[in-house]
Amino acid sequence: MKTTARVVVIGGGVVGVSTLYHLAKLGWSDCVLIERKELTSGSTWHAAGLLPLFNLSYSVGKLHQYSVDLYPSLEAETELNVGFSNVSNIRLATTRDRMDEYKYYAGVAKTIGVEVNFLTPDEVKAIWPLAEMQNVLGAIQHPADGYIQPADLTQALAKGARQRGATIYRNTTVTDITQKANGEWVVTTDQGEITCEHVVSATGSFARQTGAMVGLDIPVVPVEHQYIVTEQHPAIMERRKQGLPEMGVLRESDASWYMREEAGGLLLGPYEIGAPACYVKGPAANSEYELFPDALERLEPYILSAIERVPAFGEVGVKKVYNGAIAYTPDGSPIVGPAWDKKNFWLNEGHSFGITAAGGAGWQLAQWIVEGEPSIDMMGVDPRRFGDYAGEGYLIEKNEEAYAKVFTVHYPDEEREAARPLRRTPCYDRMKALGAVFGSVFGWERPNWFAPEGYELTDADLDRPDVILNHNHPDVPGEPIREKWSFRRSNYFEHVGNECRHVTQHVGIQDMSAFAKCMISGPGAEDWLNGLLSNVVPKKTGRVTLSYLLTDIGGVRAEFTVYKKGPQQYYLVSAGALERHDQDYLLKALPTDGSVRFERLTTAMGVLVVAGPKSRDVLQKLTHADLSNGAFPWLTGQSVSLGTAKVDLLRVNFIGELGFEIHHPIEMQNYIFDKIMAAGAEFQIKPFGIRAMTAMAIEKSYKLIPRELSIEYAALESGLDRFVSFKKPAFKGREGLLARKEAGLKWQFVTLEVFGVTDADARGSEAIFRDGELVGRATSGGYGWRCGKSLALAMVGPEHAAVGTELEIVILGEPHRAVVIPDSPFDPDNNALRS
């Protein structure tokens, strides 16, 4: 056995082998894969092999697309047949919301470059004559996809890796992993030790056990998944005799199952409600090619629905049931990228569609390791999108939920219920009493919007379709139902509008305590931050700037508000959802000489936002500090007392009004909250939520990660010119950004006014055309209540970005005229912010 390697990949399922293959393809042949049993003996061998391209996430969609392009090409390279059946994939729709989902998805597919066709029921019937078409409104079809033989695919990837010099050790178990003081890793196996630069964990159902070896609580717990294979059916055998094409993969989305032909019979795989988490403590040491006992009783409603749709399924006996472990994460997407807190430890775990994703995930992870950066925005699969809160109990509830919701309509405003409410700020109950309808981010409860007193939807309002998956609203026992999710303007639309109007006319209060916060301090802090971030770090105490962490080639990785709180003290604030991600980059970049200190403050500090023309009047009643514009201008901060509470007041906000963020010790939150509400009563203070904030931010053309800001777009393409200081001699990404500028920018951020909208605003991901040619994609969208316009933020080719350019945006299948307008349609001169 080798004793050294550049990379050790742990796990010989399709995902680990694909990672090895791609490392070798990038020229790193000195890589080793270790598998405790035989290749594919974990989850890979029993997978149904389907390769669904369908995915509403831009990043996961691109990974899937790469796989489907790669797999058929492997035979020419390795002379091994991967059993790719390009039979296409048809997804049925029986409800209007499902059709909306498909129409929305068509925009994502268009911008990724995935071909998708819309089919009528007659067209589906022509391809799938064994299916009845009752209740079918239509369908989408991916002509490029189909299914594959997972074991053959893995062997082909293994051969391709070996041909390029990589080594695979089977029947070898990793028992320990340690990092030496010089950063090298030592991987201990039952056959010896290997010292290496990088470790990749691709261990499927064993993820948590592998993580435990290095002290990582990896948010993966598998769930049981079953599929049924029937005996041969005469009608299918007859089709084969006649040389007719295979009928392809059929997905009854609204009843949560897939079906395809298998050896002259049928294969049915439901995603049922009630499937239990499994292997919570990991599989047994001797686990290999393991299946669980059948649990067909759970599948009964799904089987009945399948028989209704395809009567032939009920006409033949069951040949075999496969019940295996399928790895899950709380949101159902895999975990691909660097581990937090550990340098050069990488994760390719949590794959529930691992056969489909393996190609793309291996490709991007290998690029990340070898070149230091992936080429696709991987935020949707980044391992750091979950935090410390995601422990075993949380994972069991959330992962079971994610499994049960594989086929639910993925409404853009959906707020899933499991494992909530978990992280509550002190003012949670007060906000709730004021009518808050909560959403969840990074485990925190945050008011999305506020319902009027006594407001409740009835069954008639909910208009739930009569299908197995009819979940279109939050369902919490004992709680009134106050919102219905939709791709269109829903019941809360007008209430959000009222919040926006109220804030802009009077004053509002918002809880933003979920913000990620940390203190960077020490004698080296200023220089270190200046070398890391794009903007100049504030020189004077009390100044606030917005600054970005760029990639080496000038893409945007993270955004920070930087407040100089005192000499050598910088308080950094970033998005709550990105806490672990953003802070991990800071921590890994810290100098080792002790000159810079990092202190995590997220749970120590709360944030209340008071904004609107009367915000100064409200707060002035509570402090002796002079809050006048001259004494306390925009983009400054001060430590002041509000009543008896000592807080830091920052004159910034994300809605474009006069406003203050109040950063305070979390235990003082309710004291401060009550003071503000009492002082604000005479000014009609009211709470507002995230949805109003988002609508108002769009009116200011404010940009967000990972929408208009991403590693794929250069900071200057995203319009961050004001926040990038080329006067500084050096900062991360400076040279790469300049080189991109020199070579010519490919995209430009624009604000669009969208015309002819009646009930569906842009949401982001819509395709944008000019004279019939695809020229860009929307990144955000919504209705601007203060300017009275339907708006979209978008990235388009620079030649299409001039103000006044006439474009077309397709929203839920409907083309709309869209015109490039100047940024910040509300208050372009920032008069309100500066007032």
Ligand SMILES: Cc1cc2nc3c(=O)[nH]c(=O)nc-3n(C[C@H](O)[C@H](O)[C@H](O)COP(=O)(O)OP(=O)(O)OC[C@H]3O[C@@H](n4cnc5c(N)ncnc54)[C@H](O)[C@@H]3O)c2cc1C
């Ligand atoms: C019934 C069923 C049907 C499915 N159908 C599909 C489908 O149609 N399409 C699709 O895309 N996906 C499907 N899946 C999901 C798919 O099987 C998985 O996503 C995929 O196999 C995951 O591959 P992996 O390499 O991550 O994990 P695995 O295949 O489980 O590989 C992990 C490997 O790591 C090894 N390992 C763990 N710990 C160690 C250690 N300490 N030392 C050495 N080796 C170690 C294990 O032995 C194992 O071989 C299905 C799953 C199930 C259960």
